[in-house]
Amino acid sequence: MLPLIYLSATVDPKGEMRDLPIAVVVEPQSVEGTIAAAEVVSDAIRDHLGEGFSIAEIAPDELAQEFAEDRIAGAAIIPANFDESMTSLSDPANSAPSTPTVRILTNAADGGLSGGLVSGSLAPLITAAGEQIGTKIAATAASLPPANKLLLAHPVHVEVGPYEALPDRSGLGTSAFYFGLVLLLVGFIGASVVHPLLDSVLGFIPTEVGPIVQRRSYIRLSRVRTLASKFVLMLLLAPLAAIIVQAVAATVGVATPQPLALWAFASATIAAIGVSALAVFAIFGSGLGSLANMLFFIALAMTSSGGTVPIAATPPLFRWLSTFEPFHPIMEGLRALFYFGENSPAGLDNAWIRIVIGGVVGLTLGFLFAAIYDKIPRFSRHPEPAIERVAVHN
Incomplete structure (x- = not known):
């Protein structure tokens, strides 16, 4: 009985996962890009993350309360300069473009496995969405500097970290x-x-x-x-x-x-x-x-x-x-x-x-x-x- 109980409960967390709550935050974009990259990434998360997650799209000012009340296991933050950074990659005159970045914040209080499930599922999906955007930009842009071409192959940088660090000795x-x-x-x-x-x-x-x-x-x-x-x-x-x-x-x-x-x-x-x-x-x-x-x-x-x-x-x-x-x-x-x-x-x-x-x-x-x-x-x-x-x- 004991082996059955303990092993069956923990053998496949990712496969058994249903409705793990996460949030997607799309900050108002400072510059509207021609591709609407922030919207593309958020749509990819919503459409392809699967039934293992329950996704809530919330405003930036709601994020702190969601974490403080332990309502979410993590969040994907698409910053206000995301479209601008993505657009800069298609500018031939810009030889030093900025790297588009998406932050994945985890709820450290929920434990390492919860954070791993959140980041391990979100990061590949965001990276793939960024590569699709990069392919479209490369196909339509004029001659680009080598730095831009290199970035367009893998344009989105994903940062992973806790929303709030746990106390020491916890x-x-x-x-x-x-x-x-x-x-x-x-x-x-x-x-x-x-x-x-x-x-x-x-x-x-x-x-x-x-x-x-x-x-x-x-x-x-x-x-x-x-x-x-x-x-x-x-x-x-x-x-x-x-x-x-x-x-x-x-x-x-x-x-x-x-x-x-x-x-x-x-x-x-x-x-x-x-x-x-x-x-x-x-x-x-x-x-x-x-x-x-x-x-x-x-x-x-x-x-x-x-x-x-x-x-x-x-x-x-x-x-x-x-x-x-x-x-x-x-x-x-x-x-x-x-x-x-x-x-x-x-x-x-x-x-x-x-x-x-x-x-x-x-x-x-x-x-x-x-x-x-x-x-x-x-x-x-x-x-x-x-x-x-x-x-x-x-």
Whole structure:
């Protein structure tokens, strides 16, 4: 199951990509060329980029907000002097023409793979469109200087870079992913420890420390009260665990801006994951519950997080899973806190909403099933096995 989940989610990001959002910005041209080169390049992007991208043509003054709110993975910028630079190549009197340039800006906060998909798809297309324009100019122009002819063979220079560089010590855009992974594991492992710990304190299962085995006297508690005790312990431990995670991150030098907001978000994340995992234990029991938690909170959550591979570049199953799996909103919230200055429209608001909803759903389902099981005598949690009377025939 694990190889199937992990490998199928990441085997072909470019082939699976659908609707990765990018923008095209055509600045008002300072000089109108006879070929309208800027329009030709923008049309080529729009018509030939394919269904892997969702293309929005926006005004130059809208670009900053699109990046600040993490709405786009990248953008192609055709500058105001593009037509003028292209026209200068056809002027025989101009022996020092300027090179037409298109900038590809990537959203560094989305990770290196996202930037590679954007630049790797846009750059060849822009270059090919420029070569077509150069061929038309060369066919119609009079005798040209050697420098002009050389430039017309490959007239457009493509510059690639991030719109805004990430802070130092941010793991090249991976720090949010690994910080989120730690929170996920702390919540999952915390629930996996709290569940048997409370059961052993209540005498439901023995306590084992190495070769030492001890069973306490059984304390009769209903399933609901037992689960409530586990929930309370998990909720008390979550803020302490969040402080420890942040302290370790600070010790190793991870850039963690907005420490108070990050602590609140980390505490809520650990608590929501923990109580939800405890609810799964309450519903399915220790054995099957461990497997269900591992699949839902680790394997499927990681592959649908968008932390390493953009959600738009994963198979349809994982794009669907991202709508309710917990790691995706955790990633959105942490990216907003780490890279976007606590900007709510960049994903923090949505992350808070989904984490709270997830925690409430976990609490509700856990109590609901525990109450149902309490009402059925054969589902008693008493640890002593029932002694059946056996008729002995001589």
